[in-house]
Amino acid sequence: MIRNYIKTAFRSLMKNKGFTIINVLGLALGLATCLLIVFYVFDELSYDRYNEKADRIYRVNDDIKFGGNTNSYAVSPAPMAAAMKADFPEIEQIVRFRGKGGNQVKKGNQNIEEDMMIYADPSVFDVFTLPMISGSPTTALTEPHTIVITEQIAQKYFNKTNVVGQVLTFNDTAQYKITGVIKNIPHQSHFHFDFFISMSTLAESRDIAWLSSNFNTYILLKPGTDYKKLEAKFDAFYKKHAGPQLEDILHLNFAKFEQGGNYIRINLIPVKKIHLYSNRVAEFDANGNIDYVYIFSAIAIFILLIACVNFMNLSTARSSNRAREVGVRKVLGSARKYLIAQFLTESIIVTLLGAVIAVFAAWALLPLFNQMSGKELIITPHIVSWLIPALFIIIIVIGCLAGSYPALFLSGFNPIDVLKGKLANGFKGGLLRSFLVVFQFAISIFLIIGTLVIYNQLKFIQNKDLGYNRDHVLTVGNIGALGNSANTFKQEVKQIAGVTDASLSEALPTWDYGNGTTLFKDQAPDQKRALNTQFWGIDEDYINTLGMKIIKGRNFSKEMLTDSTGLIINEAAAKVLAFSNPIDQKLYAPTDNMVKNLKAYHIVGVIKDFNFKSLRLNVTPLVFRLDGGRGAFCVRVNSANIPALLAQIKKSWSGVAPNYQFDYSFLDQQFDSLYRSEQRIGTIVIAFTSLAIIIACLGLFGLAAYAAEQRTKEIGIRKILGANMSTIVGMLSKDFIGLVAIAIAIASPLAWWAMKQWLEGFAYRQNIQWWELALAGIAAVFIAFITISFQSIRAALTNPVKSLRSE
Known part of the structure; x- marks a missing residue:
């Protein structure tokens, strides 16, 4: 019996190659995407579980x-x-x-x-x-x-x-x-x-x-x-x-x-x-985010649902083509349960084919996915041990779920009505099918809006005025190895043509650097007159090198001996201190962890706030003291020939530290690395959104083909009566476009709310623009229309004599 089901199923699938290819491709794309996301989620959830305790x-x-x-x-x-x-x-x-x-x-x-x-x-x-x-x-x-x-x-x-x-x-x-x-x-x-x-x-x-x-x-x-x-x-x-x-x-x-x-x-x-x-100060590594695990898991489920919806849509859409088959089988004595088993067998075979293709596709795409996500995912025996049973369960579950409604729907036809031709045909009247089309495109529109918002937020971050100029700033590593020779190296570099300025300091704004301390307004510590702040040592060239702006007072000067106890504070610190005029006001800093001794400083300037933490966080108080330190060395360059300039800087380095590696990078690259995870997430979301749209379009393509096939006679009559191609294309397209419009109305507010929650994680963010919602809707309508038009134009170009003769 089972062998007969399989043989009959293969015959039916081969007879309808177009239907079979669309379903297999849709399921394969959906399952391959799900597998990649499952690998990603599994990796994210497995952190630190290697510890036996x-x-x-x-x-x-x-x-x-x-x-x-x-x-x-x-x-x-x-x-x-x-x-x-x-x-x-x-x-x-x-x-x-x-x-x-x-x-x-x-x-x-x-x-x-x-x-x-x-x-x-x-x-x-x-x-x-x-x-x-x-x-x-x-x-x-x-x-x-x-x-x-x-x-x-x-x-x-x-x-x-x-x-x-x-x-x-x-x-x-x-x-x-x-x-x-x-x-x-x-x-x-x-x-x-x-x-x-x-x-x-x-x-x-x-x-x-x-x-x-x-x-x-x-x-x-x-x-x-x-x-x-x-x-x-x-x-x-x-x-x-x-x-x-x-x-x-x-x-x-x-x-x-x-x-x-x-x-x-x-x-x-x-x-x-x-x-x-966890995303705290002094984390060892840049951590992940559970929100992205939820987002990708939801995308995986959505894409799989879209693929299953395609299966159900196409199977029910072609019900009229198989109605006579069902009627004849019933007349010949076939019980309904055998018909259900037959259709479920077809469904499971299609799912099996899709799963096999999906496994090979996911394996082939894994290196590209690793490059996009920054992961090092590999297929290990441990993964295979749970992947094979999981795939078997997925094939059975998806095959049964995706094929359940078509099986019940087709096997429930009354054979007398079918053989008398009383079964309703056409796209209209398929309420479940219409609902599923709306569901598919609502998900697609949701993902399109999310992609646009993420892209614009990342673009906003890239272009935001940070309070300093990160362009054309070279940073040299290993500077601590130079010891007392660091100042000599700095002076030599400043003499090189094409170098505007250079600076030695404890840290750079792109570092995840924490050197917190508490300053007091009085020599006797008072919690009501305290400032908890970052306390960085810089030299007199730091502010100019990084293009920062002094808004009150002045910069440090090596000519001013009193600047050894001078401070420059940012706007956030000035707001907490609440001095009517902070210039020349005194602050006291502890000289040890027990705060037994306080050293007196005086404020010489106020600098415009700049972002020295993630843009997810507001700018907090920061105070500069005149102490170049040996942590960071940065150079502002103004040269069209960067390789030649680097060669000269490297030559100076070799003269000071011949046995040490010369290592450099650019400040804008360091800034980009702070948001590399968001950029990778954005790239992955765009890729998955594109796949979701492709899968949805595959289903819509198939539906349009069957809708045109079921209205062949109507199209022929309309053409004989003078209807032109645009009229026929519009007639075949309007039902689908209407469903897409409903999907837009449902998805837009949901996407707006969800992305608003995501943006709340950024202290500096763009508001969601109306045009992002409009663009997503227009894109969905355009994609749907292009998909439908191919089949509509093909139907409109068919010879009406041929279509009427077939009737």
Whole structure:
């Protein structure tokens, strides 16, 4: 029986090749898109799950409101780890990390810049799953100046992994003994460090300041512990330990501190949620966003629904062509259940063919998708192990769902009515079919509007006045390696033709740099007269090099000796300070983490606000002090021959630091990298929207073909009576265009609301423009009309004598 169903199904499908090709292609495109999205979502949801104890690992966070500023941090105070371990028996183990920044690592006579370095407690191997290839995890980081490296670093510097006991030299001076080599950290991790340096090397790790947060702290809870109940104890715990220091510094307790509208709150986040749910100051890596997982999952479902809708539409549209077949079968004694089984078999075969093509298409498109998404997705045995059963279930479910209505509809024909020709024909009257067309195009229009809004927001970000000029600014890396020679290098570069200006500083606006501190209006700290701010060291050329604007006062000057205690504040800081005239006003900054001593500064200028964080966030207070630092070096260039200019700068670099790599980039490239995830999301959404439209058009193309076929006689009569081609095209198109118009009316307000919610995530954003909705509607009508017109024109050009003779 089953063999007969399959044989009959193949005959029917081969007899209607056009129908079969459209359905198979539509399902294949839909399933291939779904597979790619499933790979993406699976990858996003798998972050940090490689840790064997991931269900019990949590990061300690700080939420602080003080000095007119509110911040959420991924770091906590240095002494908190030991205190938590002592006070809470629920904690099995705890580990701290502290960023080290980039260093020059010696390899032969060459120094190589390495950025992925971190200080870590020895307990890191008890909390995280970092399998060790050589060395002992129990002793690897217990001694000062010891280091654990990944296998790729071991291969890079020694061409082998058995390197325990070897020594690495940083910045030509500091030497670290290798005590362990671990496997490379998986891509699905929220941190990707290559060098783990013993925490005991860092003097700051023994700091006792509770009001300064610099350490990423993770706890491993004992099995069965409710982290929310533990979290509820943190308020009293923090106040007990930090309270004495708060009273010593600000001369008030936490009750009065909070009465002033301030707070310090400690909380936990599960490690498995960090990648998708956390976007705090001092994150290790740029994290993902759970909203995009939801968006892509919805797109996958929508596209699959569109493909299924095509199947149902085309199957019911050709019902009149198979009505006589059904009538004859019923007259010959075929039961309805056998007819249903026959039609479901056809549906499942089409789905199977589409799934096979989809698998190969997804495999072929995976490298392109990786390039678009910035992922490193690969087909692994683990993926295959769940993909094959999942595909089998999908084929059965989609085959049955997509074929259920056609099977029930066709098998329910009355054989007498069918054989007497009383069955209603034509496109009109197919209410479900009309609903499904509206559904398809509503989704397509929704995606078109979303794509336009995302594109315009990204364009807005690219063109927004940031408060500084990022064009034609060259940044040179590894500048810290020059030490005292950095100023010499700067002066040499400034003499090169084509260089307008150059600057040494702690940071650049495109960096995710955090150097927060609290400044006070008075020499005696007072929470009501405090400013929580970023505190950056720059030189006198920084503002000019970056094209910033002084709106009050003046820039720093090396000719003014008093500028060694000068400050330049931004507009946001001036607003919080609320001085009637901030110029020459004094501010006091702590010289240590315990705020025992305050240094007096005076304000010499106010700078126009510029964006030094993501445009998702408002500009917060920032204060410049005159201290060039050795973190960043930028050059404003004005030359048509950039390669020649770079060669001259590289020559100067080689003269100052012959054994160090010359590394450079441009500031606008760094800015673009801040929004690379949004740009990638925009590209992917455009691609998926295009696929959704193509799939919808495939279905509409098929429907138009069958609508024209069912009205062959009417078209022939109209042509004999004098109807021209445009009249016939309009007649065949108006029903479909009307359905698209209904889809526009439904999709537009829904898309407007959804994209408005997405834009709320940006502090700086464009409003949704009316023309974006109008353009999406016009595009949908145009696409639908072009799709329908092909079949309509073909029908209108048919010889009427031939069409009437066929009747």
